[in-house]
Amino acid sequence: xxxxxxxxxxxxxxxxxxxxxxxxxxxxxxxxxxxxxxxxxxxxxxxxxxxxxxxxxxxxxxxxxxxxxxxxxxxxxxxxxxxxxxxxxxxxxxxxxxxxxxxxxxxxxxxxxxxxxxxxxxxxxxxxxxxxxxxxxxxxxxxxxxxxxxxxxxxxxxxxxxxxxxxxxxxxxxxxxxxxxxxxxxxxxxxxxxxxxxxxxxxxxxxxxx
Numbered sequence: 701x702x703x704x705x706x707x708x709x710x711x712x713x714x715x716x717x718x719x720x721x722x723x724x725x726x727x728x729x730x731x732x733x734x735x736x737x738x739x740x741x742x743x744x745x746x747x748x749x750x751x752x753x754x755x756x757x758x759x760x761x762x763x764x765x766x767x768x769x770x771x772x773x774x775x776x777x778x779x780x781x782x783x784x785x786x787x788x789x790x791x792x793x794x795x796x797x798x799x800x801x802x803x804x805x806x807x808x809x810x811x812x813x814x815x816x817x818x819x820x821x822x823x824x825x826x827x828x829x830x831x832x833x834x835x836x837x838x839x840x841x842x843x844x845x846x847x848x849x850x851x852x853x854x855x856x857x858x859x860x861x862x863x864x865x866x867x868x869x870x871x872x873x874x875x876x877x878x879x880x881x882x883x884x885x886x887x888x889x890x891x892x893x894x895x896x897x898x899x900x901x902x903x904x905x906x907x908x909x910x
Contacts, residue, residue: 705730804845
């Protein structure tokens, strides 16, 4: 169950101290909403926690609050609002991470600009996916982004250098077509075949695994 520790403190101080100790929270930390497994409490405090939670709900149903210092308040509505705010903030954080993956630089200047926009906007510091999108769109070039890395150009193909055969005939190009080969001499064809065989990978090489 979710319990508002600040309200629990005002309703049952001894129970609050026990819960705070169980959760290992300082007095200042034990004032917000926390999820508590009542089964983990001692036999003396488990029913007290369940009773306190039930009193809060019942008080909302009949319009009476067990927290005189806070006035007449809708406890369930406040719990839901606090939980919704936490969920929206988690989604906003995820949205910022998505922008960072897309190139938004993770700098204090960017963080401050976005934070100031959210705090000074109509939502007054309420974080959500929508306000993050609005901040990115409105801040424009005030934010810094990583420059896209240019792709590495492919290596230049080596230029083929043809020699003259001992009989005075020129070597054939390695990519000689069928027409050129039909017109070539036996010496030229043997030389071409020898050179082409020299470019083939030996059987059993690493590339033969693919």
